[in-house]
Amino acid sequence: MLEIRNLHARIAESGVEIIRGLNLTVKAGEVAAIMGPNGSGKSTLSYVIAGREDYEVTEGDILYNGESILEMDPAERAAKGVFLAFQYPMEIPGVATMEFLKVAVNSQRKARGEAELKVPEFIRRVKEEAASLGIDFAMLKRPLNVGFSGGEKKRAEILQMKLLEPKLCVLDETDSGLDIDALKVVADGVNALRSPDRAMVVITHYQRLLDLIVPDTVHVLYKGQVIKSGDKDLALELERDGYAGLIGEAA
Amino acid sequence: MNIHSTPKLTAAETALIDAFGERFSELPGDATVAVKRDDAVEALKAGLPTRRVEAWHYTDLRRLLTNVPGYDSTLAARAKPALLAGSTVLPVLNGVSGAGASIDGATVTRLVDKLLDGSFAPALGPREPADTVGALNTAFVADGYFIDIAAGAEIAAPIEIQNVQAGGQTHSRFPVRVGQGAKATIVERQTGAGNALTSSISHLTLGEDAELLWIIVQDQPDGATCLSQFNAELAKGSRLTLFFMNAGSKLVRQEIRVRMPGEGADFKLRGINLLSGDTHCDVTMMLDHLAENTTSTEIVRNVANGAAKGVFQGQIKVAKDAQKTDAKMACNTLLLSDEAEFSTKPELEIFADDVACGHGATVTEIDRNHLFYLMARGIDEKTARGLLVKAFVAEIIEELEDEATVEVLEGILDDWFAEHV
Ligand SMILES: Nc1ncnc2c1ncn2[C@@H]1O[C@H](COP(=O)(O)OP(=O)(O)OP(=O)(O)O)[C@@H](O)[C@H]1O
Ligand SMILES: [Mg+2]
Numbered sequence: 001m002l003e004i005r006n007l008h009a010r011i012a013e014s015g016v017e018i019i020r021g022l023n024l025t026v027k028a029g030e031v032a033a034i035m036g037p038n039g040s041g042k043s044t045l046s047y048v049i050a051g052r053e054d055y056e057v058t059e060g061d062i063l064y065n066g067e068s069i070l071e072m073d074p075a076e077r078a079a080k081g082v083f084l085a086f087q088y089p090m091e092i093p094g095v096a097t098m099e100f101l102k103v104a105v106n107s108q109r110k111a112r113g114e115a116e117l118k119v120p121e122f123i124r125r126v127k128e129e130a131a132s133l134g135i136d137f138a139m140l141k142r143p144l145n146v147g148f149s150g151g152e153k154k155r156a157e158i159l160q161m162k163l164l165e166p167k168l169c170v171l172d173e174t175d176s177g178l179d180i181d182a183l184k185v186v187a188d189g190v191n192a193l194r195s196p197d198r199a200m201v202v203i204t205h206y207q208r209l210l211d212l213i214v215p216d217t218v219h220v221l222y223k224g225q226v227i228k229s230g231d232k233d234l235a236l237e238l239e240r241d242g243y244a245g246l247i248g249e250a251a
Numbered sequence: 252m253n254i255h256s257t258p259k260l261t262a263a264e265t266a267l268i269d270a271f272g273e274r275f276s277e278l279p280g281d282a283t284v285a286v287k288r289d290d291a292v293e294a295l296k297a298g299l300p301t302r303r304v305e306a307w308h309y310t311d312l313r314r315l316l317t318n319v320p321g322y323d324s325t326l327a328a329r330a331k332p333a334l335l336a337g338s339t340v341l342p343v344l345n346g347v348s349g350a351g352a353s354i355d356g357a358t359v360t361r362l363v364d365k366l367l368d369g370s371f372a373p374a375l376g377p378r379e380p381a382d383t384v385g386a387l388n389t390a391f392v393a394d395g396y397f398i399d400i401a402a403g404a405e406i407a408a409p410i411e412i413q414n415v416q417a418g419g420q421t422h423s424r425f426p427v428r429v430g431q432g433a434k435a436t437i438v439e440r441q442t443g444a445g446n447a448l449t450s451s452i453s454h455l456t457l458g459e460d461a462e463l464l465w466i467i468v469q470d471q472p473d474g475a476t477c478l479s480q481f482n483a484e485l486a487k488g489s490r491l492t493l494f495f496m497n498a499g500s501k502l503v504r505q506e507i508r509v510r511m512p513g514e515g516a517d518f519k520l521r522g523i524n525l526l527s528g529d530t531h532c533d534v535t536m537m538l539d540h541l542a543e544n545t546t547s548t549e550i551v552r553n554v555a556n557g558a559a560k561g562v563f564q565g566q567i568k569v570a571k572d573a574q575k576t577d578a579k580m581a582c583n584t585l586l587l588s589d590e591a592e593f594s595t596k597p598e599l600e601i602f603a604d605d606v607a608c609g610h611g612a613t614v615t616e617i618d619r620n621h622l623f624y625l626m627a628r629g630i631d632e633k634t635a636r637g638l639l640v641k642a643f644v645a646e647i648i649e650e651l652e653d654e655a656t657v658e659v660l661e662g663i664l665d666d667w668f669a670e671h672v
Contacts, residue, residue, distance in 0.1 A: 078629035094642025
């Protein structure tokens with residue numbers, strides 16, 4: 001479903017290369033965990049997949065269902081089913097959360113040639129999903145993410161994911177900032193979306209998330225490359241030994 | 252009114268003076284009105300103001316005023332449905348008022364009658380040498396309405412002054428008196444078809460403890476020239492909210508002149524300027540806090556696209572006796588293109604010592620990170636930009652609270668955005 005080939009990406013403004021020849025394949029139905037030390041390029045990779053302009057791809061390709069997405073803007077990618085749950089969701093003053101959700105859901109439906117959701121139907125769905133994630137509906141009347149606590153922002157990301165029903169979900173440290181109960185709620189939300197036609201890329205530093213969302217594959221990112229791939233046991237090894245050994249090997 | 256002698260008149264100046272020669276015999280008014288008109292034309296003959304005149308520094312009217320169409324009585328303007336449902340509409344069609352409407356608690360008179368009997372003459376004339384809008388309007392004013400709201404009246408339905416152009420030029424006045432303790436909403440629309448030259452002046456006197464919401468919506472076509480002036484005088488304890496939205500015209504000069512001689516009066520100005528193409532829009536406010544405990548807040552939000560130029564001059568004067576004045580002014584601009592420009596000139600002149608006055612101005616662009624976030628959810632770029640622009644100005648509209656009003660005004664915003672961005 002996702003195939004990244006020899007990807008090189010740099011910061012557009014400074015030209016500094018962050019992703020340096022990265023290869024990664026994630027199949028439909030698979031949950032791939034990405035781990036790696038701070039600053040290794042995990043978030044950058046997620047942004048490049050989503051199409052953020054701040055980064056420039058200089059070499060390689062990203063194929064989604066066999067098709068290169070590099071020429072598509074973020075909205076086109078999203079309409080095709082790519083979703084990024086942000087490590088740091090942005091606060092957007094003045095844009096009401098409900099209005100945003102409605103426009104997002106209907107934009108994607110329109111791009112796919114489906115009919116727009118009627119308002120009552122839309123509200124019913126939001127209420128249902130919000131309740132399952134322990135989100136207070138009143139919060140959604142506020143401007144998007146503005147003044148939401150760290151955990152509320154992460155839940156709101158998952159709410160968006162559930163409403164948009166994407167095919168490729170990239171979750172960037174969705175576990176950070178969540179309390180133990182919230183972690184469970186969010187993991188349940190993510191697991192509910194696991195399906196044979198959907199792939200997930202879960203970026204995390206911690207085994208506690210991978211205990212709840214059990215990955216099929218684990219990949220270690222270091223200096224913009226995948227330096228090791230394995231199954232879920234690789235995460236357990238890392239939890240025990242840290243990255244030092246691996247990094248030494250790679251060097 | 253330009254104190255420097257101008258050797259040669261521009262085409263627009265000549266056209267105005269010629270138009271006066273042609274129109275004079277048909278303009279309504281007794282001898283006292285005629286004298287005012289003559290004086291006003293003398294002022295125009297000295298030339299339109301250039302940027303050397305301080306009040307016109309950012310709007311060189313002599314250079315910018317090129318559109319002076321002739322007066323054309325054969326053009327017909329059609330009244331529009333009211334902006335806010337249930338309003339009483341007072342139309343001025345191509346410069347001519349309809350019959351005065353009957354409103355419970357208010358009397359409406361056609362202004363032409365007050366010109367004919369001379370009773371309106373004292374209010375005519377430029378207010379100072381640089382008052383070109385006042386001079387131009389005095390020379391040509393032909394009609395309008397006088398609205399007199401009785402003391403204690405609470406008028407639930409908005410009263411809509413609908414100034415509709417069909418092209419050519421029109422010059423109107425709208426004196427409004429609101430009696431003690433009365434409450435009302437007035438909508439002033441500057442609208443129409445054809446690229447007209449319009450001057451429109453309103454005069455509001457707000458009685459003690461009266462409360463008024465005045466909404467100005469200007470959405471003239473892209474080639475129009477709209478010169479307007481809003482004058483208000485606030486008595487003790489009265490409260491005025493003036494909301495304006497400019498969403499049209501090629502050249503706009505909108506003057507807002509508010510005097511607060513009454514203790515404890517409150518003034519709120521909330522304005523939105525939506526600018527596009529190669530238009531020029533100048534909003535100039537002159538506010539006088541003249542009595543103790545007067546309060547005011549001014550928030551102007553501008554969105555500028557294309558090669559548009561915008562100006563906000565905000566002058567606040569606090570007189571020596573106006574202790575405990577509280578005045579806060581903010582002007583925030585969102586630039587949507589590299590060529591668009593917006594100039595802000597705040598000016599505080601404070602003669603009292605115990606006051607709280609402040610002002611701030613910001614100029615921003617659409618935040619690329621915000622745009623990315625919205626697009627990453629599948630919202631196409633144009634729609635995403637639309638949401639962010641709306642976010643920038645909508646809170647000013649939402650402050651009006653009345654849901655139907657908010658919806659109508661946000662609709663104008665959406666339409667403007669769909670057409671101009
Ligand atoms: N827009 C940018 N401008 C400057 N530096 C950047 C930018 N984006 C990323 N970087 C740098 O690129 C490197 C990789 O950052 P990235 O956020 O991808 O790391 P990460 O693996 O997600 O780290 P963490 O685990 O801390 O979230 C870091 O050194 C970061 O400072
Ligand atoms: Mg990161």
